[in-house]
Amino acid sequence: MFSAPLPLILLAPFAGLLLLALIGRGGRSLTAWTAGLSMTGGLAAALALAPEVFGGATVLWRVAWLPEWGLDFALRLDGLGLLFTILILGIGVLIVLYAAYYLPKYDDLQRFYMSLLGFAGGMLGIVLAENIVLMVVFWEVTSLTSFLLIAYKYQEVEARISARMALAVTGGGGLALLAGALLLGSVAGSFDFSVIEARAGDVRADPLYPVILILFLLGAFTKSAQFPFHFWLPHAMAAPTPVSAYLHSATMVKAGVFLLARMYPVLAGTELWFVIVSTTGAITFVYGAYVALLKHDLKGLLAYSTVSHLGLITLLFGLDTPMAAVAAVFHIINHAIFKASLFMAAGIIDHETGTRDMRRMGGLFYTMPRTAVLAILAAGSMAGVPLLNGFLSKEMFFTAAVAHPGFDGANLILPIVATIGGMLAVAYSARFVWDVFFDGPANEMPKTPHEPVGWMRLPVEVLVALVVVVGFLPQWSVGPLLKVAAEAVLPGAVPEIKLAVWHGFNLPLAMTVVAFGLGVLQFSRRHKLYALQERYAFGLTSPVAFERFYRGATRFSTAFMALAAPRSLQRNLVLFISFLLVLGGWAWTSTEMASGWVGMLTGPLPVSEIDVASAVAFAALLFGALSTVIYRRSRVMAVIFMSVAGTVVSLAFLRFHAPDLALTQLSVEVVTIVLLLMCLRYLPETPVAQSTPGRRVRDGLLATAAGVGVTAMTYAMLTRPYETIAGYHMANAKPGGGGTNVVNVILVDFRGYDTLGEIVVLAMAALGLHALLTGTRMQGPPTLALTKADRYPIMLAELMRPLLPLSLVVAVYIFLRGHNLPGGGFIAGLVAAVALMLQYVAGGVDFASERLRVNYVRLLGVGLGIATLTGAASFWFGMPFLTSTHGYVYPPVIDKFELASAMAFDLGVFLVVIGTVLLAMTDIAALRRDETSAPAGASAKDKG
Amino acid sequence: MELLVSVALGVLTASGVYLILRPTTFSVVLGLTLLSYAVNGLIFFGGRLKAGAPPLSVPGLANQTDPLPQALVLTAIVIGFGMTAYLLAVALKAKSESGTDHVDAGETR
Known part of the structure; x- marks a missing residue:
């Protein structure tokens, strides 16, 4: 199905990015409006397509990209893509608004919004890609732009280190994902997701399936900060809060779980998937929640809470039941909403109090009550308080955990893990609310807190309103969206989704009650936990391990490079030649020697x-x-x-x-x-250095x-x-190329394009030489006291002058006959160059330069221009580049000769060759210091 | 004859390789020139040692040599010249900047 608005969704942020680049530093509100409107435009395009998607259709759009490799620029919009598009662009608009008030007045918002739009475009590319290679490309776009965003305050060391860490981890995962995508494409026979999805059974049965799965999971786990790759996320809190609110709650980290959702129909359904994904998810879920409780930094708490919730989503996908997958999709929505609002609230608190340390703040409920109410509602959702959206997906999780076929009856691991995770979430949410808004010393804050400006709070208000609306009226608000999204994850197998606030008295409800009871208990005893933590702090945490690994890898590659690519050219060459010899010897010995x-x-x-x-x-x-x-x-x-x-x-x-x-x-x-x-x-x-005998023996052996x-x-x-392939050239030289000298016809006609490239290389070498030597003056050894006559022997000079026109005629002759008999532009150019060079040799540079007022650099340009224009002239006749034509001309006096358009091309060759030779010569001659060359020039003039 | 040609190319290669491993820039230029003789010869003789006429497509001229290797080598010779000239410029510039004609001037030896 063809549809125009689909690429528009993707185009909108990138167009906004370009626009921002064009308007430059056009002021804060102009940049903010541009960014906001381009996001809104994309959102409008997505909503225009929404009815089709709700109707059950998958909107596809493609243009050929590299068709011979089976790669199309193909986009798809299904329920899952629509859900993510709405999250990315909807929250994106709010972030743009928020950032305009959050970022300091003196900051250059152009750079920030450009990175943000680039990132949003990358995210949209991931969720809209039909071609999985295209998806990987956009995956990398998000890695790179998130690097820029985390390093936004690049003056700070911490920001740079954190950005590097995030890039190394997510970029490394991206490489694994690329490998996985290529393998998957080769196994499925196509890079199109629709085709891959249709052949899911074959993929899972393929012997390469475990490799593909692990590569894809590496990509997903690094991006979604799953244990043990989680450490980059808390560090990425060095980014400005709008970035954290956007990347680290709703988008970037959701790319990983999006990948799980997208690949669910293809890769899930095996024991391996279940074991790896659910274990990783469960560990991350509990570990993240536990560490979140220990954090005193507001954003640190939220970051680890995000790690934990991402673990929960991963665990749900890992459980591999339809119900759990639906719960996972639902929790993606809910988490994005409440976590983005919490981050923004944290940003407001940071902004208004000047600190993020929860031990230093308190009583904010009384100074900024409206923000406090919003944050408390969002935190309640994070903890899973009923009538808020977080409660619904958590109930669904508990239900899925209880109903899982692998855990019924005696095996209670899963329900216990779920309850512990829930308990910890209650504890850290309670700690957040209590320490920030109620308890604690209110006088230790660097600034006296007060409510922020209304516009800054508006995005939070919008999101918290959603928290409540979804919590009260789930079926009405997100029911349809959840249904189409789940259909994309579970094609043809969506269970009936019952979104309701009250499910009656059952085991999940009991788990919720237990989790709340234990959570509050835990919260009240948290100080004991802190003391314990201070005494037995982990020695080897992941960031430390990462840094060690990073340093080690850097040291290793430095050492390896010193060995493999030494700074010494000589040693480089020895290695290179030895390597060639080894290759040759290997080829020799590995061949069958019958x-x-x-x-x-x-x-x-x-x-x-x-x-x-x-x-x-x-x-x-x-x-x-x-x-x-x-x-x-x-x-x-x-x-x-x-x-x-x-x-x-x-x-x-x-x-x-x-x-x-x-x-x-x-x-x-x-x-x-x-x-x-x-x-x-x-x-x-x-020479300054002599080789040692040992080195000479070594080189001699090589x-x-x-x-x-x-x-x-x-x-x-x-x-x-x-078997020669020259038969064609021999047969067609005359009829097709209009010349009998096959070598020349090959050069200027059959392979004219190559020759064009070659004279370009030649001209580049000459220009390189010119660039190196221009302005360089060198002192040679003292010149012997030669007389003028000794320096420029009179015989040579007298002989050379009449010889010049003669040799130029020879050059022209060689040039003209070149198409039919040995000769041509290259040879004629060299002959002419030799003739001119001899004038320099015989009469001195100044003598010749006086008479040959040619700018050789320009000559190179003219030659290249003639050759290129000759080629382009064939466009005029509607023929491809460098198509040749030929005919006979009958000039007076001399015999008829054939004129082929290729000869004009050859003229270009001729001029480039002359230009190269003479430019090299005159440049080297000009090295001589002025004081010595001046008398020589004068003497030459005298003689002339 | 085949053996003669092969040994000739081998000797050119060996001389060229030895010279480009020398520490003096001028020797490297000489070595590279010898090496390009060898390489051009190798490509040229890819057309085999054929006793025949030059590759001209003239009626009555039979049994010509292969024009393709010749066309390849012709441009290779000219580009080889461009490379030699450029390398000389690098050598001169290195001498002018560092005061020595050692190929690793200024670097660890």
Whole structure:
């Protein structure tokens, strides 16, 4: 079914975020209104779709994202998604209002609201995603934005540490979730939730099911702060209270239980699910409630209470009965409402009294009665007092606990756990109410408390009104929403939901009574508990363990990086080459060697004869290469020996019928040698460091091994036949590309896109060089007192000048014929560059620069521009990028020649090559300090 | 002939590898150049040692060599030049900033 408003829900917060970025610091109320209205807009879009969802439909919407990978940007809105959307956006609007009054006047609300909207968008993405990979992406969005929100007061160390901790824990869980989602997608054959849900049976039967389940649970438990990953949540209280009220009651931490709910139809229903989820939930439920009782910090109490309630929801999902799942969904709603209002009330108290320590406050009922009434009602709901919404879901929990098939009769663990948890909740709620509003020294507070401004209290009033309305009239207020949400969790198996305040005298009611009695008793004896706690405080709490782990991991990775990626380039290279050798050796030894070592080495092709010329060239190459190594310290000698090897390589290209390559190699050889010789002046003649003999032996062994490996590989390759794929290129060069030189046609036509990339790389190298050397001045060794004539020999200068036009003509000739005969833009560019370079060599830089007023950086741009525009010109004719065309022209005087559009492209190549070579040369020449170059330039001018 | 070519590429590789492991920047540049000879040769000879005509699509010319490795190597040679030039610039800049031509100038050795 297609429907337009569905993406609008998701779009609204992100659009608001962009808008906030655009309006900048437009003042407090403008930013607040923008944030609030974008949330309201999303909520309106969701409500517009609500009738469809209540009608039992699941609204789907998709656009192709990476269709070849089976990934669509697919959204769904079912009952569960609708419930969460309303919670996220509804509470979001209230938070926006609250934050505008809570945050200090001097704070920059733009940053806060942008993070908040980004977070809300991420949450919506999670609950609306149809594609589970998309869900993971949004999951990460919430992890990152919550990091920003917790670290909102980034000037404080505690905020930074807490934010980092939350990110590490929830982000780590996100990684597990990603792995789980990918596995689940491969098992189910699709990443679409609808498909996965339909194949739930196959998923549960798959051998990978336990792995998938555990990965998903890791994601859910870290996000929802389940034991033993709970510790980040209390620390995250370093965030401003609006953030805590939003993230840590209604949204972020609910993402984990949302995941449980979403995956319930797919992953639940097994023994493994029951054991892991219910145990984790039960431990978290009791542990969180117990620690909450010990906390003196207002937000600490609420945080651990949240941990406990999340544990309760997890436990309910873990029980794996329809009734328990309904109770879980119901408690998600109720907890979000009363906990968000409690956090906001705590924020007001903090705001008005200046402290969060419950031992320092008291009697607030008399100074801020309206806030007190609201907070007491919400706390009553937290404790499970009848006629408030918390009572209803807790009764449902007790009922589910009693009715669970695994625990009837003799086994009373579950009802006992439930009662203990309930008792602790009563105790900490009572402590909250008593210590803050009634008992305690009223005079120790930093500020004299009074009621906040009405707008700040309004969000609390709205939420507490809901607490009461749901408590009194459950069926009327949330009944339908709960029903559609439960239908999404339990497809086709929703039990009849009876929402009523009074269920009659039964076992759950008795449990409630016991929990209240014991809870009040516990509350009255709490001081003994504090004393005990002070004496036997836990040594190894989770945050400490986390910090230890974190430090250890950091130390380990630092040590590992020092070993694996040392700062020394030399050592890096040794590691890299050794690794390559190991890989090569492994490939060699792990291959089946049916015919032994020699058989591996030699393929079936016949070996060709060695001729005398080749043998001589081979000897020259060996001599050149090895002498380069031996004479590397007498650098000019080394360069000459290297050029011997290079010349043999060019000859080899010629010998094996690659005239284009021979020409290219030869001209590159020339320009490389000129550059190398130019650099020698600035590099010290005696190297600073000599390698130790041991290191030389090691490097020699590595080099020998590499050489032997390459020899073996080359020989094995050369003696084996292969299937060329060049047939197409050979056949189509003339008819399709308009040229007979297949190498050139491949470069400028068949693979023109690659060539474009290559000249871009070339230009980037030249620009990089330019950026490095611009402005750098270096002092070479003192110049010998050479005469002008010695420096620029007259013979060379006189020879070079007439040679320039001649060689440029050669370059043009090579360029023009390149499409049909050996030549082309690369070679022509190099030839022209050599010709121009010789002018510099013969006459001096200043002499040549005087006459060649070309900005080579601009030349690079022109060349790239021509090549790109030629490619883009084919758009004009409605053809894809770089489609070529060709025709014949008949200029006067010279013979007809063929003009292909690819030649314009080749012209771009030509210019880039010239630009690169000459830019490199002139930049290196310009290194010379001005005082020495000035006379040289003058002398050159005299001669010119 | 095959053996000759293989040994030649092996020697170029070995010389190149030894040189790039030296502490002097200039040796590294030389080594990289030798190494790129070897690598270009390896790709080129991927077309095998074929006695034949250059890859021109001219009627009457039969038994041509494989044009693909040649096209690959042609740009590789030119880009190799760009890399050499860039590396030289890095070496010069390092010398100018640190006063030494050690590849690990300023770092732990």
